[in-house]
Structure formats: C-alpha cells, structure tokens
Amino acid sequence: MSLPIVEAAYKKEKPETEQIPFGRTFTDHMFVMDYEEGKGWHKPRIVPYEPLTLDPAAMIFHYGQTVFEGLKAYRTDDGRVLLFRPEKNFERLNLSGDRLSIPPVDEDEVLGYLKELVALEKDWVPEFEGTSLYIRPFIIATEPSLAVAPSKSYKLMIIMSPVGPYFSGGIKPVTINVEDQFTRAVKGGTGMAKTAGNYSSGYQAQAKAAKEGNADVLWLDGVEKRYIEEVGSMNIFFKIDGEIVTPALSGSILQGITRTSIIEVLKKWEIPVTERRISIEELYEAYEQGKLEEAFGTGTAAVISPVGELNWLGKKMVINDHEIGALSQELYDTITGIQRGRKEDSFGWTIEV
C-alpha cells in the first residue's frame, strides 16, 4: 500500500559539507498519523515539513505525555541507503508508549511507512564519511484538555535531519562526570522510556559537568547513589580485568539498541560479557588496582564513545591513558562497518530502503 503524499512546493537546499550541526536542518517532507479514541490510529500520510497547529490546551504542553525514538539511515559506498535494526526502535516506541499510557502503533505498519518516507527523501542521506540521516519518530498527546488523565487523541510524526559525524576526524575518548547529586530516574519511574522529561531533568547536571570540563554525565541509581546506570544518551560498558561488564537493565535504564547489538557481537566473538549491578566503588577499586582497562558509551549518535576519564567526588580515573582501547575500536569498526555496508552483515541487522 502506498501512502498519500502531498509534495512540498519547493525543495530546500541540502547541506554540501560534512559539518552539519545536529538537528537543525530538516528534510522536505514528514510523516504524520492520527489517533482518536474509538477510531484507533488512522490517516497515515506524507506531507511537506511544516509547523503544526495545536490547541494551547493540547495535553502534550501540560503533562508531557510524549515519547520519541532516534535512528539513522546510512549511505553506503555504492550509493545504497541502509537502516540499522529499525524494527527495534518501533518496538521500543511502544514500550515507552505503554509506560506513558499512549496507545500502541502497529510496528510493522509504521516501519513500512518509514521506509516510504526514507525512499522519498533518499537524496537527503548525506555521503560524507561519518554523516547520516537522523530519523526522529515521536508521539504527542493532542486532546485539548487540562484534565490530568491520558489524552484521547495523539499524533505520530516522523521528521528527518541530515547530521554530521559525531566525532570529526575519528573517535576520541571523552571526560565524564559521575553525578552525585541529581537523579535521572528511579526504578518504577520512567527511566526505561524514551520520553521528554527524562532529558530536560538532566540539563542541570549536564551544565554542572560541562562547567568542570566534562563532556557528559554518568548517572548513578537514584536510591543509594552507588550503582552505575548510564550516560546522558548512551549506555555504558567497562572492561575490567578482561571481563566486559555493563549495568543490567534495572527498569531505570534505557534499553539501548546499540547496547543490545554490542552484547550480541561480543557473544559471537566469545568475549565474556556480563549484565549485572556494578557500583562506583567497585569501579574505583578496579581502577586503583590497575584492572579498569577500558570504558565506552554506546548509542545511535556516536556508536561507541570511549571514556578517557571519569570524575567522581574529586577522584579522577584516567582510563587507558586517554587512548582509544583496542576493543572499543574493534567494536566501533564492526558496527559502523555493518551500518555502512562495508562489513558483512552476518546478523541480518540492516534493511535496504
């Protein structure tokens, strides 16, 4: 089935450089679908990218009933366009939606619509090394009502934005502050959902970290402030004495698709990987004993972001001399190789549009 398309009257200029600021340029078209109680999700369509008209009482503005996703389309050397495990994003959209009392979408159907949108905007997938087309599906509550209750109407939209490389000139280890004051999420809260409030509530910690020269924040659990959770928009892995450890999904951590993929790659390589609770004290002890060999964040934005330094309560852990670890590099090369069609996709993770 083909979607109804309203063509944009004029086409915007596409960026001619790899230095594209994140999330500021949008493609010519977007996908929209509506939900109404009793009618379900209906009227899928592609329309020109344009501002929305919403009632000021629309519930999204008042109680934050919204969820979103983030994935990318990659250009291969021979000009094809690939998506990386997009079905996982729609699976997670529904998981997040369930937590926020948003009605589920048909995941296969919406993936089909996404493919039509990407196919239409194919020329927007940039070619320069490290660039991609960032895809942002999101759902907002649209019912005009100030009642504190789930909305009876929603909009699902997909917008797309060409983005530059996360690190220009190859991956670089970053410095991260271990946050000891603010809390991102607690078990039973919304930490496992990709929803707006989880991000804006982290801005203060982010600003505090940046003031002291850190690129990001490493969150600890909200109850004891001991157990490591995740970084701003990445999951975290450590190599301790040859073993790879990542915090287990506790209900307050986002189930990253890169995280899942890294675990699957490590298992295939027969490298021991454990999902468990890991405290910051245990990490510091491993560091003092010279056993903390590598640390890296994982996420759609950077794929792998090596951590060169962790700052925790005035204590500094310099990891692998601020150098990229061998494992971090190998994982980065493997995942980006699959995403860009340069390495054999033996997992069957990519979908050609």
Ligand SMILES: Cc1ncc(COP(=O)(O)O)c(C=O)c1O
């Ligand atoms: C809070 C948070 N953790 C982890 C991730 C990494 O998830 P993924 O690998 O699916 O991009 C993201 C990014 O989406 C995130 O926002």
